[in-house]
Amino acid sequence: MAYELHYWPTIQGRGEFVRLALEAAGAPYVDVARGAEEAGMGTPALLRCMADKTLATPPFAPPFLRDGHVLIGQTAAILHYLAPTLKLVGRSEAARAWTQQIQLTIADVVAEAHDTHHPISSSLYYEDQKAEALRRAQVFCSERLPKYLPWFETIVTRNPAGPRHLVGGKLSYADLSLFQLIEGLRYAFPRATQAVLARTPGIVRLHGRVASLPRVAAYLRSERRLPFNEQGIFRCYPELDLP
């Protein structure tokens, strides 16, 4: 049976990390909120699920995934759950834990990237918090990116199985998520990101390898891949990038 992915239909957002894992594994899934309302899908289906009072494990927010009778939310938890079946993580508990640790660090960067344009509140417009956004983005570009990205470079360089992957000798969801992180950062902060990536060739190569995986490349060319835009987490506001 196909997985049901529930996420906002107009943005990549956090749902994209799950989409990439499903796509890279060739797993059957339905992107529920992007389906037709007449077919019982669309955003109303997502909202109905959120409001379902019979659920014992209701998600706090999208993305969430339904796999038969299992319903699971939180991006990193979804990936941790899916990965053994999708063969996107090593079999040992140690490999699963390390992959999860990397994913959680990626999630931290994603949250900070979001807060560059919404440092006060997600419920206010960017324009209503632009002064604060300019200050926060400056710190993100000049202090946080130069701290985070070299950590990923360090771990890919130190991988005992070689620098082709973050964990062991095979593709994991952490590789896919790092690809997506770099995609987003390049879109939102092209100058700040390039300045750091110039010093982290290992993760640039990893990004390129992921992009050229046949299933990933086909997905990126397809209509299933939403373009980045200014409603998502990674937004191209040139004033927030380094000059």
Add this chain to the structure above:
Amino acid sequence: MAYELHYWPTIQGRGEFVRLALEAAGAPYVDVARGAEEAGMGTPALLRCMADKTLATPPFAPPFLRDGHVLIGQTAAILHYLAPTLKLVGRSEAARAWTQQIQLTIADVVAEAHDTHHPISSSLYYEDQKAEALRRAQVFCSERLPKYLPWFETIVTRNPAGPRHLVGGKLSYADLSLFQLIEGLRYAFPRATQAVLARTPGIVRLHGRVASLPRVAAYLRSERRLPFNEQGIFRCYPELDLP
């Protein structure tokens, strides 16, 4: 062999979620950075570990845990790793995933609570971002807490095994972490927190039950439990609370 917990020695911070799990389970552990420098411990030992170039899985930031040859960072990943051994999670994969999902949502609240006093940068003083803090804290108290805490109330109320625990019929690390979250919120935002908790009696009762567990109660009375202070995540700045 005792676990080695590495965390900043003067604050509860994110390390406290790990300390609570170890304490509640009666597990042997060394709080490395709180040990004596003359004995090879203290903050220098933590920093040495962070800088160790031979580590294949270096942590990005404290807290991190050493268990023999395993080194693991990220609070939620540490708890997920420790919990089966400490008997602080159900045995099924479904129980482990749901407990992790709850922990990750707690982590989201913790990050937002931190950002009320540091909405621009952790590397600047509170006083240098106080105007932004006042704005962000107002949103946190009036919109975010009233959204987050009722979710925990919903899930404890819907627990098929009864409302004494968040997951199943036994204590899990999610219960301990929710206890700590409520402790911190009551310290930092007493008025805003009480306003919401008045409508969420299930999690108030859960908090009380956790506090009275013999090992937890003994820990809270001990010198091992650091007091809250204005260097940690939960800070009592009355101007950030609701009036």
